[in-house]
Amino acid sequence: MATALESQILARGYTYGELMVAAAAREIADGEFVFVGMRLPMLAFVVAKRTHAPAAIGLYENGLIRESPSPQLLYTMADPPNLRGATQCGQMLEVMALLQQGRVNVGFLGAAEVDRFGNLNSTWGGRHGEIHRLPGSGGACDIACLAQRTVVLLAHEKSRLRERVEFVTSPGFGRGNGWRVAQGLPPRSGPAALITTLGVLRYGSDGEAVLASTHPGVAVEDVLANTGWSLRVADNIAETPAPSSGELAAMRSLDPNHFWTK
Amino acid sequence: MATALESQILARGYTYGELMVAAAAREIADGEFVFVGMRLPMLAFVVAKRTHAPAAIGLYENGLIRESPSPQLLYTMADPPNLRGATQCGQMLEVMALLQQGRVNVGFLGAAEVDRFGNLNSTWGGRHGEIHRLPGSGGACDIACLAQRTVVLLAHEKSRLRERVEFVTSPGFGRGNGWRVAQGLPPRSGPAALITTLGVLRYGSDGEAVLASTHPGVAVEDVLANTGWSLRVADNIAETPAPSSGELAAMRSLDPNHFWTK
């Protein structure tokens, strides 16, 4: 494992995981309320805090609100370093209430599968006929319904980026334009970005995903070949900026062994 | 004032207020959850705790729950002696939730007016044509709706015990039998006793008030003459037991100057 990572780092100076975390961190604007999900986003929030978004405020579904970044790597949001010195340790209901009030600018999610319109499945997965049980929503459905913007992190595989997901755990743009409002979801909500191992997808006004950037060394064809539908490509397609030295320093000071940034 | 009180005490060994507090305290059974209202009931709860109901639990609408009685006289439920050493200092919503869950056995109320069926008015009072603004419900309506039993304390005057109250702040038995359930109120709820300066009224299965006992030295005729409707009298009408020496000792240790027990 370590050698594979080392070769990535030798080749480009960073790992895929580090690139994804940096890209996720950049989705946070300074001073924003951020609903921080499990895993990579916990690291992305700290990177944002230590670089361009020092005034961002982190909300965690266990009831925690933090303005100062955790001094240590977090394996879960309830790890002791994340509680000490927090702005507030309250109830889950209280942070979810801030989300439902519309105060949360951006929320981060993971998922097993995503479709053309950004709908997420993390409950029942289907692969070549077989049904797989996945862990479930956690807070993902709540964030997907109620945050002003949602950012999803996902490994880019044809079996994960599907034309249609079998089960909509967390609604994206449903079947497209106007669908969310018709469901009764807040007007100001929905997917903003899908950050994968190959690139970054964003969403058009019709709610369909568009390839906005490819990661360094990744060809557009590779992305299309690994996507389960005919993915649209932005006219002004760009290359995902590599992690800055500041971003890498922030990540590596917390995660030198690449627990989250493989 | 003091002289008037002294004469009462000389004549009978206690004041009207002390008799009412003792009668109120006896409505609390040991181990019960008691929703303690403002004023006299605060003293009645302490008397019950120090005499026959040491395991009673007191709930206060400011969010307080107490199992040990306050060591000092309370002018309001949020007086500092009532908070120190409490079982729990929480939110109003939390104690009201226990009430709505049906866990509260008995709740105490005051009111300006009461009618034949135990409906209470503490919002808009009418006296000889004139409208008077009263303080309002406070928690009275909530207790009257949701406690298993309610006990009301009131000065016995014809203008306060009325055939009909103009405004139902806190529902009793409405228009009589079956009315509460028809409104959607909990099956196990409603008025249990009305303790006045002249006697104690209880409620028949039809929801109408019945004179159950008169205070020592009070004639049934006095009670009827001071009641705004033709009050029913129980066949087995009794005399309200005088406060015991233990009850008086408990009250007077807290309220030697008769702030609440005039």
Add this chain to the structure above:
Amino acid sequence: MKLPAKLMTMPEAIAQYVPSGAMVLLGAQMEQMIPFSAGQELIRQGRRDLTLVGPISDILFDQLIGAGCASRVMAAWVGNVSAGVGYCLRRATEQGIPRRVDMIDYSNFTMALALHAAALGVPFVPTYSTLGSDLLKKNGNLREFVSPVNEDKLVAVRSLRPDVAILHVQRADEFGNAHIWGSLGVAIDGMRAARKVIVVAEEIVAPEVIASDPNRTLVPGFVVAAVVHDPGGAHPSPVQGYYGRDHDFFSEYHAQSRELHDFERWLEKWVVRVPNRTAYLTQLGADRFEQLAVREHAYSAAADFGY
């Protein structure tokens, strides 16, 4: 990371954040920590047409009504908790003196639920309370409906979002993060329901003191617009661990507000002529305030947030 400090004087905070016509939540902690110093600054700055919101308010609402600051009251109880009725409320509602005031009557629970609904970000919260009462019939923010999950009759309590919530707290840092203990009442939901929050603190402490106990930080700084350091600002109401309740002051107010001209004299003496809390406490007298001081401290056992 340096956030803008929010520390300001009471006149600044009231001038900046509480315009005439605003809906203001006061007295969220019930009989404790009532923001009298803030309410009296509202009177001095001549606010008009305020909507006063709070479950009970002891005598603060009565003073604001008597001074003509309020056109509407949304409350469960308005009066003088230890002494009786509020005479200014009666003059305003019965005779329109100094002006008419519309009363929107809640119960304590339905007021708490209205703020809870707003804090939760939903249009209403259901309850069984007020069924069969005239509060339900007269208050348009309480509506009977049938439960969508069973056949029960319920009351929908409409969410209520005050423009400003003014909270008196024991201690806060300059960013508005505050510790409250003792009587909480509807403070937590009230503060989250409000569009803006003004914190009035007995003590301003270092951020590390507040951060040492995030479970007690019931007011997070990010909801707070202004922080005012105003020791003694809750008098005559008590602040647990700081000073007790001045029961006599409530009785004196009761006696001196019964007649209109007496109330006008009282208001002149205790509000109009005292520019701030320091002057108020001087007029009250050091001896009298000393009578209310903590006689016996009772400190909470420590909680260890270490790892």
Add this chain to the structure above:
Amino acid sequence: MKLPAKLMTMPEAIAQYVPSGAMVLLGAQMEQMIPFSAGQELIRQGRRDLTLVGPISDILFDQLIGAGCASRVMAAWVGNVSAGVGYCLRRATEQGIPRRVDMIDYSNFTMALALHAAALGVPFVPTYSTLGSDLLKKNGNLREFVSPVNEDKLVAVRSLRPDVAILHVQRADEFGNAHIWGSLGVAIDGMRAARKVIVVAEEIVAPEVIASDPNRTLVPGFVVAAVVHDPGGAHPSPVQGYYGRDHDFFSEYHAQSRELHDFERWLEKWVVRVPNRTAYLTQLGADRFEQLAVREHAYSAAADFGY
């Protein structure tokens, strides 16, 4: 006044209050203070047909499912938070090994609201969450309706009353009054929603210690049926101020539960063959547990409840 003491051993508490078929709330404080010692006693006592309730449960639910104790799971997330999926959950749901388990899928918020509704004593609480999702379509306890106070579409989350809630806490007295700090999750509503509560405490302290801070007494003794003193009972999950999270243990469980026979060996070693937490901690090794000990204490600032 002397209340009956509720102190008992874990086997006594589980035997007395958690029968087969019960609906049990576990993991209310999310990734902290998960009552592993109580859950593993449920396995040792051979409980069957339990309904497991909790927003997330880290690997405790996976173990109970793998041991065949559960017939139904009402949760938002079941797996291994730091290491990935729960293999026992997959075997049970995909192959019925060791038995079929019905999944009733919630989101974290709707699970919190289901317990909140029960704690409030109402049949449901409304939310905008899950609109447009298949959770709403598939979970019968979530029902779309139209707001009675405006035209909004809302979801009614039906109240959920567990038979028993098992909470791991930092400290409690013999009557069950307990202090919890740090990660609260759904503990407060969960405990009030449940018909019975079992408190598992790191420390049993004098009632005076708990009573010194009634705002931190999030578990009032009157809702508690049993108090179990079981230090280390939350391992491998953390207890703020007592011990940290054993991340490796979660990774080891992940590796050793992938294959059925490995899981059976793991269960034998860590649950079936260890009669209690003392034996469990001995097997874990003093050195390893010492690695999780608090390195730097961080005590909360005192609050003065004096007067």
